[in-house]
Every structure is written in C-alpha cells, then in structure tokens.
Amino acid sequence: MTDAHNDVSDWWTxxxxxxxxxxxxxxGHPIExxxxxxxxPEMIWLMTRGDLPxxxxxxxLDAALVAAVDHGPQAPSIACARMAVxxxxxxxxxxxxAVNFLGDVHGGAGEQAVELYQKIDAEGGPDAVPEIVRLWRESRGxxxxxxxxxxHKPVDPRxxxxxxxxxxxxxxxxxxxxFAAIGRAVEAELGRGRSAPVPMNIDGATAVIFAELGFPAPLARGIFCLSRSVGILAHAWEQSQQGGRNKGPTPPAYRWTYDGPPRGGASS
Structure with a gap:
C-alpha cells in the first residue's frame, strides 16, 4: 500500500x-x-542557483539590477502600472x-542577447560572431x-x-x-560598413553580466522583471499620490485615427 503521508508530502518536491x-x-542555510x-542580490543568486556568489x-549582479530599474512612463510596462492605479x-x-507586459518585444531582449552570446561562445567565441549574427538574422529577423x-543616441549611458x-x-x-569580448565583437560587427555605430544598449550590457555570471538565458528575463519591478512600484505609488481617474495612454482631447466604414453605414 502507498504511504498516504508520503503520497501527500511528495506531491511537491x-x-x-x-x-x-x-x-x-x-x-540549507538557516534564515537567521x-x-x-x-x-x-546574494539571495537572488542563492534561491535561483543553489549557492552563494x-x-x-x-x-x-547588483549593478545589473540597479541599471534596469526604470525607463520612464513611456515604457509600456510603466505606463500600464500608472494607468492601472x-x-x-x-x-x-x-x-x-505591468510585469505581464514584459514579453519578447518589451523586456525580452536581455534573455535573447544571452542566448545569442551563448551561441557564439559555443561556436568558438568572437571569431564566430560574423557567422552567428548572419544566421541569427536569417532565422530571427x-x-x-x-x-x-x-x-539613447549615440550611446546608452548605462x-x-x-x-x-x-x-x-x-x-x-x-x-x-x-562574454564581454563577445558582446564587443557583436557591436563591432553590427557597425561594420555603417556610417554610424550600433552601440550596445542596457539589454546587451546586462546580458553580458548574466552570461558572465553563468545564468541561463530564461533567468535573465526573470531577473530583469525583478529589477524593473522597482520602477513599476515607484511609478504606481507616485501615481496613487497624484490622483487621477481612468487615465488612458493619451489626454482626452486627443483622439485615435478611425479608418472604418463611414458613419451612417454603407451607401447604396
């Protein structure tokens, strides 16, 4: 017979x-x-990695967390938080x-950059950059x-x-x-033959850190969510102190562009 107690306690491991x-x-570490x-940051590492850094x-890791906390009300996730309040x-x-807004397009670039850097690393490092970037663009755009x-032009200050x-x-x-060498090699490759460089941004730089620290790519997005949650909280709290009701993305005097059928229905 199955031990009922073990059957319950082993439901989650x-x-x-x-x-x-x-x-x-x-x-294994006593909380006290x-x-x-x-x-x-050490607790984030311990909980996700199993040991202490x-x-x-x-x-x-702390620097990466600090760098990505906020990017203003024009960022969709921040705007969402303020409107929600x-x-x-x-x-x-x-x-x-707001955190649910952090998807592949807004919030996912860090994870994708770690994935790219790790592909380059697996293929031999900076020398593999031109080929891996070419293949990435063929498959991903x-x-x-x-x-x-x-x-931020010409340089993201972070x-x-x-x-x-x-x-x-x-x-x-x-x-x-x-991975810092790989990131710089990607930057050089993207700027090759162009009149203006394509500099590394916050996502590329934090991805260097996450890759250097050995975090799997999906955890990079999770950690970014922890970081950006600080800015989200700050903006939500500020909006709650400012007041306002049912604020949409634009002031009420501005209207959207309507491109449907003319008013009154279809003409005969």
Whole structure:
C-alpha cells in the first residue's frame, strides 16, 4: 500500500526551502544566519542557483539590477502600472499587470542577447560572431537584441558603465571576461560598413553580466522583471499620490485615427 503521508508530502518536491515549526532553511542555510548577512542580490543568486556568489559576483549582479530599474512612463510596462492605479487597482495588481507586459518585444531582449552570446561562445567565441549574427538574422529577423536604441543616441549611458564593471571583475577573477569580448565583437560587427555605430544598449550590457555570471538565458528575463519591478512600484505609488481617474495612454482631447466604414453605414 502507498504511504498516504508520503503520497501527500511528495506531491511537491523542492531543494529551495526546508521548513518546520520554528525553523526555516533556504538551500540549507538557516534564515537567521542569512538575515543581516546576505544582500538581496546574494539571495537572488542563492534561491535561483543553489549557492552563494563571491562578493565580486554579487556586486556585478547588483549593478545589473540597479541599471534596469526604470525607463520612464513611456515604457509600456510603466505606463500600464500608472494607468492601472488610476482605474482603482492597488499596488500589487498594478505591479502584476505591468510585469505581464514584459514579453519578447518589451523586456525580452536581455534573455535573447544571452542566448545569442551563448551561441557564439559555443561556436568558438568572437571569431564566430560574423557567422552567428548572419544566421541569427536569417532565422530571427534583422534586429539583433541588445544593440541600438531608439532614444539613447549615440550611446546608452548605462552600457559603458556596466562593461567597465565587468572588466574590473575580470581583473579580480570573479568572471573571465569572455562574454564581454563577445558582446564587443557583436557591436563591432553590427557597425561594420555603417556610417554610424550600433552601440550596445542596457539589454546587451546586462546580458553580458548574466552570461558572465553563468545564468541561463530564461533567468535573465526573470531577473530583469525583478529589477524593473522597482520602477513599476515607484511609478504606481507616485501615481496613487497624484490622483487621477481612468487615465488612458493619451489626454482626452486627443483622439485615435478611425479608418472604418463611414458613419451612417454603407451607401447604396
């Protein structure tokens, strides 16, 4: 016969948390030892990876989290949060609605850039960049994730700073720097033969960090969601203090373009 207790307790299995009355362990670490000693980036690493990072690795992850917290009300996810609040939603609902906006187009470029860098790395590193970029464009379209920016020209100010921190971490041995070299090689390839460069943007730079730190590509998007949630929360809270009801994407005086049948129905 099946042990009923085991049948229930084995319904979910996890190596993340062990708990009983009065005791909580995250990945084997007592919570009371983590509180006050582990930073939030270290906890993200521990919970998703199973171990604790070095101080240098945690600092790099922290930098990536800080860099991507917000990009203004014109970002769809931020606009969504603010509109949700004006519709009467509390902060948690506004945040949930906004995070759901972070898909392949808005919010997914970091994951895609990590995937691209890892493909290049698997094929031999920077020397493989021209061929892998060509194949990427053939299968995914001309857009190469992590490069160029419609707003920040000529340079996304976040990218050089993040790459500089990666270089410093490579000097101390916390990362080996090979993905930074790959990212720079992609940037050079995209700018080849053009009158203006196609510089690395925030997604490309944070992807360098996630790849250097050994995160799988899908986790890059999850971590970006954690980062952007800070900005989402801040904007939702600010909007709640400003007031406003049922604010749409444009002021009421502006109308959309209608291109349907003429008023009054079809003419005979």
């Amino acid at each position: 996890t190596s993340i948390i062990d708990m009983e009355p009065g005791k909580i362990f995250f990945r 030892q983590l509180i006050g000693n582990a930073s939030f 070095t101080a240098g690795q945690a600092a790099l 004006t519709c009467g939603l509390p902060l948690n609902n506004a945040m949930g609605s 001309k857009y190469v994730p992590g490069f160029g920016h419609r707003f 990218a050089p700073r993040l790459l500089g921190l990666v270089d410093e971490a490579a000097e101390t041995g916390d990362v080996d720097g090979r």
